[in-house]
Amino acid sequence: MRRLLTGIFVTVLLLLNTLLLIGPLMVFALLKLVLPGRYRDYASWAVMGIAETWAEIDKLIFALCIPTQWDIRGAAGLRIDTSYLAISNHQTWVDIPALIQVLNRRVPFFKFFLKKELIWVPLLGLAWWALDYPFMKRYSKAFLDKHPHLKGQDLEITKAACELFKRQPVTVVNYLEGTRFTEAKRAAQGSPYRHLLKPKAGGVAFVLAALGQQLDALLDVTLVYPGERAPGFWALVSGQIPRVIVDIQLRELDPALWSGDYENDPVLRQTVQDWVNQLWHDKDERIERLRAELR
Numbered sequence: 473m474r475r476l477l478t479g480i481f482v483t484v485l486l487l488l489n490t491l492l493l494i495g496p497l498m499v500f501a502l503l504k505l506v507l508p509g510r511y512r513d514y515a516s517w518a519v520m521g522i523a524e525t526w527a528e529i530d531k532l533i534f535a536l537c538i539p540t541q542w543d544i545r546g547a548a549g550l551r552i553d554t555s556y557l558a559i560s561n562h563q564t565w566v567d568i569p570a571l572i573q574v575l576n577r578r579v580p581f582f583k584f585f586l587k588k589e590l591i592w593v594p595l596l597g598l599a600w601w602a603l604d605y606p607f608m609k610r611y612s613k614a615f616l617d618k619h620p621h622l623k624g625q626d627l628e629i630t631k632a633a634c635e636l637f638k639r640q641p642v643t644v645v646n647y648l649e650g651t652r653f654t655e656a657k658r659a660a661q662g663s664p665y666r667h668l669l670k671p672k673a674g675g676v677a678f679v680l681a682a683l684g685q686q687l688d689a690l691l692d693v694t695l696v697y698p699g700e701r702a703p704g705f706w707a708l709v710s711g712q713i714p715r716v717i718v719d720i721q722l723r724e725l726d727p728a729l730w731s732g733d734y735e736n737d738p739v740l741r742q743t744v745q746d747w748v749n750q751l752w753h754d755k756d757e758r759i760e761r762l763r764a765e766l767r
Contacts, residue, residue, distance in 0.1 A: 478537065479710030485533045486709070489526060494599055497522045501602030513639060519602055520581045520640075527576040534569065538711040542573045546720035550578040550691075555641045557679060557725065558582060558691040561668055561755060562647040563702035566713070570695050574718045575643065579691070582643040585675070604636045634682040643691070644683065646676050648748060653702070665752060667759040673741075673748040677734040680744070684730030692721040694755055696762040717762050 500522065503515040534540065556579055560567065575582055581603070588607045591597045601607075637644070648671035651657065663670050680687075696717040697703055703713050729747060732740040 475710040475712060479706055482533060482537045482709040485537070486530060489529045489533070490599075493522055493526045493529075497526075497599060497602050501598075504602075516604070516640065523581050523599075523603055524577055527572045527581075530569070531573060531576065534573075534708075538709065538713075540708065540711070540713045541715040542570070543715055543717045544574050544720075545718065546722065547574055547578055549722055550575075550720075552577070552579060553641055554688045555580065555637075555683075555686050556643045556689055556691045557676070557683075557687045558643055558645045558693055559648055559676065559751070560645065560693040561653065561695055561759065562649050562651070563653045563695065563697065565705040566697070566703055566708050566716070567695055569708060570716055570718055571645065571693070573716075574693070574720065575691075579643045580641040582645045583637070584645050585679070606634070606636075634679075637683060638686060642683075642686075644679055644687075646679055648672055648676060648752070650675070665756040667763070668752055668756050671748045671752045673745045674734070676748065677729075677741075677744045680725075680730040681734060684725070684727065687725055690723040690725050692723055692751060692755070694719040694721075694758050694762065696759055696766065698766040715766065717766065719758065719762060721758075 497519055500515045500518040504512050504519070507515055558571075558575070558579075560571065571582065583603065583605050585606050585608050586600060591601060591607050593600075649669040650672050651669070653667070653669055657669055658665070661670050694717075696719070697713065698715060707713055726747075728740075729744055734741055734744060
């Protein structure tokens, strides 16, 4: 009963926080549409400030209402005035609150590349639009084989979306696995990793092609939860997660990773894929070590 009441109470507080702040956020988002030049930047900064305040209040709710210990490592060198590419393993909806715990107000407010259909999610779709989250229309290889005239358009969409990021520092988050990890998915893929699905290099290659010169470093984030299965969001809000390890490795980005056409340059494609595979090999080993601490 205590867990049930805690979960309901925390969920209501999170919802109230969202409802209270989405109004002011939308006001400044609409101002962004009509204000010229520098005034548009001021409105954009206000939107970011409201989003960061929303995230800080969520962190306060978690700190006051649930016993979860956020074991954050490697965050000391993070800066708010520079741009990052952040990658992370992906297991559960709890990954988002975990990233908020470690990144909010330590780095520029982070942005995800979202599927175009997600703009219709109630409340959140509007918030993502206001925050300039890029809504992507990605085409499969099979679709492009049937419609070759569309080749390259997804990269152009990515570049157009990223133009908005060039006016201020940004943190772009990319989940290389493309979906949440489960043992069933790992087995179906024949993944060579113990704790990860196979990484997809194409998405991060698009981000590097569009933003590489602006990005100052890579944030290699590793999330580890207790137990054999990653906990769900209800487990978090009801106080059932004792500890979460969030490990950050700050890495340099080699300009060679975006010095060409990923789609049509086999040498560059192999370079990016080798880089991603090495990151994932190292991350798999790191997860194994960190999981041993939680046993």
